[in-house]
Amino acid sequence: MASPPEPQQTTGANSAAWLQIVAGDVQLFDRSSTAERVADVLRRRITEGALPPRTHLSEEQLIEVLHVSRNTLREAFRLLSHEGLLVHQLHRGVFVRALDEADLVDLYRLRRAIECDVVRSLVDLDPTSLRRLYDDVEAGESAAQRGDWVSVGTANMEFHRHLVSLARSPRTDQVTARLLAELRLAFHAVASPQRLHESYVGRNRSLLELLAADESDLAAKELEEYLQDSLAELLGAIRGGRA
Amino acid sequence: MASPPEPQQTTGANSAAWLQIVAGDVQLFDRSSTAERVADVLRRRITEGALPPRTHLSEEQLIEVLHVSRNTLREAFRLLSHEGLLVHQLHRGVFVRALDEADLVDLYRLRRAIECDVVRSLVDLDPTSLRRLYDDVEAGESAAQRGDWVSVGTANMEFHRHLVSLARSPRTDQVTARLLAELRLAFHAVASPQRLHESYVGRNRSLLELLAADESDLAAKELEEYLQDSLAELLGAIRGGRA
DNA sequence: AAGCTATCGATCGTTCAACAATTCCACAAG
DNA sequence: CTTGTGGAATTGTTGAACGATCGATAGCTT
Numbered sequence: 001m002a003s004p005p006e007p008q009q010t011t012g013a014n015s016a017a018w019l020q021i022v023a024g025d026v027q028l029f030d031r032s033s034t035a036e037r038v039a040d041v042l043r044r045r046i047t048e049g050a051l052p053p054r055t056h057l058s059e060e061q062l063i064e065v066l067h068v069s070r071n072t073l074r075e076a077f078r079l080l081s082h083e084g085l086l087v088h089q090l091h092r093g094v095f096v097r098a099l100d101e102a103d104l105v106d107l108y109r110l111r112r113a114i115e116c117d118v119v120r121s122l123v124d125l126d127p128t129s130l131r132r133l134y135d136d137v138e139a140g141e142s143a144a145q146r147g148d149w150v151s152v153g154t155a156n157m158e159f160h161r162h163l164v165s166l167a168r169s170p171r172t173d174q175v176t177a178r179l180l181a182e183l184r185l186a187f188h189a190v191a192s193p194q195r196l197h198e199s200y201v202g203r204n205r206s207l208l209e210l211l212a213a214d215e216s217d218l219a220a221k222e223l224e225e226y227l228q229d230s231l232a233e234l235l236g237a238i239r240g241g242r243a
Numbered sequence: 244m245a246s247p248p249e250p251q252q253t254t255g256a257n258s259a260a261w262l263q264i265v266a267g268d269v270q271l272f273d274r275s276s277t278a279e280r281v282a283d284v285l286r287r288r289i290t291e292g293a294l295p296p297r298t299h300l301s302e303e304q305l306i307e308v309l310h311v312s313r314n315t316l317r318e319a320f321r322l323l324s325h326e327g328l329l330v331h332q333l334h335r336g337v338f339v340r341a342l343d344e345a346d347l348v349d350l351y352r353l354r355r356a357i358e359c360d361v362v363r364s365l366v367d368l369d370p371t372s373l374r375r376l377y378d379d380v381e382a383g384e385s386a387a388q389r390g391d392w393v394s395v396g397t398a399n400m401e402f403h404r405h406l407v408s409l410a411r412s413p414r415t416d417q418v419t420a421r422l423l424a425e426l427r428l429a430f431h432a433v434a435s436p437q438r439l440h441e442s443y444v445g446r447n448r449s450l451l452e453l454l455a456a457d458e459s460d461l462a463a464k465e466l467e468e469y470l471q472d473s474l475a476e477l478l479g480a481i482r483g484g485r486a
Numbered sequence: 487a488a489g490c491t492a493t494c495g496a497t498c499g500t501t502c503a504a505c506a507a508t509t510c511c512a513c514a515a516g
Numbered sequence: 517c518t519t520g521t522g523g524a525a526t527t528g529t530t531g532a533a534c535g536a537t538c539g540a541t542a543g544c545t546t
Contacts (some may be wrong), residue, residue, distance in 0.1 A: 032333075033333060033528070033529090034526090034529075041291075060496095064381060069531065070498095070531085071314050071528095071530075071531095072528085072530080074318070074320060074498095078321050078322070079325075082322075082325040089500050090537085091496085091497075091499070091536075091537045091538060092537085092538065093496080094500075094537095106412050106413055106414050107414065107417075108521045109410070109412050109414075110415050113356060113360035113415070114353075114356055114357075116360075117356035117360065118356075136280065145498075167352070169349050169352050169353060170349055171350065171352075171422075172349075172352065172353050175353070175374070176257070204525070220311075276498095276499070277499080277500075278499090302526080303526080311500070312500060312501045313501085314499095314501075314502090314504085315499085317527095327534095333508085333527085333528085334507070334508045334526075335508085335510095335526070336526070336527065412534050487546085488545105488546085489535085489544105489546080490543105490546095491542105491544075491545090492543080492544090493540100493541085493542080493543095494534080494542095495538105496538090496539090496540105497537085498535105498536080498538090499536070499537100500536095501532105501534085502532090502533085502534105503532090503533105504519090504525105504529105504530085505528100506527105506530095507526105507527080508525105508526085508537105508540085509524105509525085509526075509527085510523105510545105511523085511524085512521105512522090512524100513521085514519105514520085514522095515518105515519080515521095516517105
């Protein structure tokens with residue numbers, strides 16, 4: 001058996017400050033496989049709504065367009081399937097996922113459990129760590145003023161993603177990213193995004209102020225109602241949109 | 244093909260009991276891709292401990308042993324990477340994951356959030372739904388009596404998996420399955436599994452009795468302490484085993 | 487006409503072989 | 517001791533081929 005190298009190794013203790021600077025740009029290098037880049041393209045198209053739910057993603061056609069081999073494309077499919085954006089049916093191919101009402105309820109159940117737990121566990125947090133949350137709230141507010149409801153939705157998502165990241169738990173972050181990506185699928189199913197998003201920019205700010213005041217339990221309770229209302233509105237919009 | 248000499252040809256609602264019998268064996272048919280079956284084999288080997296952490300899984304060697312093509316093997320790799328059992332490094336291959344202490348803390352954080360939320364939300368549950376949990380507890384107790392600590396660990400895992408399934412949330416089940424699979428990686432790192440598992444068979448039973456008495460909040464509190472102790476013991480065992 | 491069966495075309499699952507890209511290791515040069 | 521420079525080994529990607537499965541259409545039986 002081959003000896004296993006370290007996946008991650010820190011250099012010496014005093015590994016110079018300039019290293020940090022370079023490390024910040026390391027992501028500029030293309031250290032990803034083509035399968036991941038293909039997955040990026042498809043993920044963007046799906047979350048944009050360009051590929052509506054239940055769309056069949058033909059291997060042959062995508063090979064033509066993306067200029068990648070079938071095996072590479074299939075690896076990208078596998079990636080997105082595990083993110084929940086695609087569903088894979090044996091011998092039938094992959095389809096853009098269509099969420100039903102049970103999926104939404106399930107999604108919000110897990111969301112509530114995770115986000116509320118994170119908020120409850122936040123105590124004595126560094127004030128600067130809320131910086132990104134304030135930025136997201138302001139981005140949402142300005143987007144709402146100019147009527148850009150898609151950006152409002154994005155800012156809202158980022159707010160919750162950054163909120164969860166305060167727990168500094170990689171696995172929690174990963175699960176949350178998956179939940180929010182799936183949630184986007186539902187957003188495109190509602191006719192008018194305005195009513196769906198506009199009421200939450202204000203609630204995000206009040207939630208943030210509770211956090212800044214170190215009122216974790218109150219914030220958790222507010223968040224729970226917030227999510228409950230959001231789910232109800234989403235369910236109503238989908239039911240209404242179909243009727 | 245199959246001769247239907249029976250005069251009874253009713254295809255109506257009472258589509259005969261024999262259908263149920265056949266349906267019970269339907270899982271014997273291979274309704275899964277070979278990649279998934281390869282993943283099953285590797286997953287079993289890893290959770291058994293036959294493939295210790297940091298082991299490099301060579302594509303060429305596994306192709307020889309498993310008699311599958313490289314592409315199929317790579318799809319299996321991708322599956323297990325997303326489960327967290329393997330780590331994939333570009334142009335270096337896949338390795339059995341090695342958990343460090345930070346991973347354990349992270350794992351238990353998410354576990355606590357999910358399991359405690361599930362327990363807290365359980366009210367007025369059907370008594371028969373606890374059946375599987377009782378079975379798991381008894382399996383753990385009998386395995387402990389005969390000193391089979393590996394089976395004790397398995398029964399303990401099943402107990403928690405079934406506990407979470409009471410919430411009837413597919414996504415929660417999926418996340419839990421991933422967490423428990425990762426946890427198995429850590430179990431093999433401790434020298435003596437006895438001390439690790441023996442104290443928890445009793446706690447499982449008391450937790451279960453609290454649930455049967457519909458004392459959700461008490462049960463959630465007990466579970467939280469339970470997980471805290473479990474994590475502490477695991478961390479101690481790993482630190483001790485390495486020293 | 488209704489229901490079942492056979493067949494067909496399209497698509498997916500799997501395998502194979504080849505080449506490009508990258509890493510690793512040993513070793514020489516500064 | 518660090519820094520280049522090879523080649524060997526391994527992975528990444530491609531393309532083609534063949535078998536397997538699904539959905540649908542047409543044809544047959546009742």
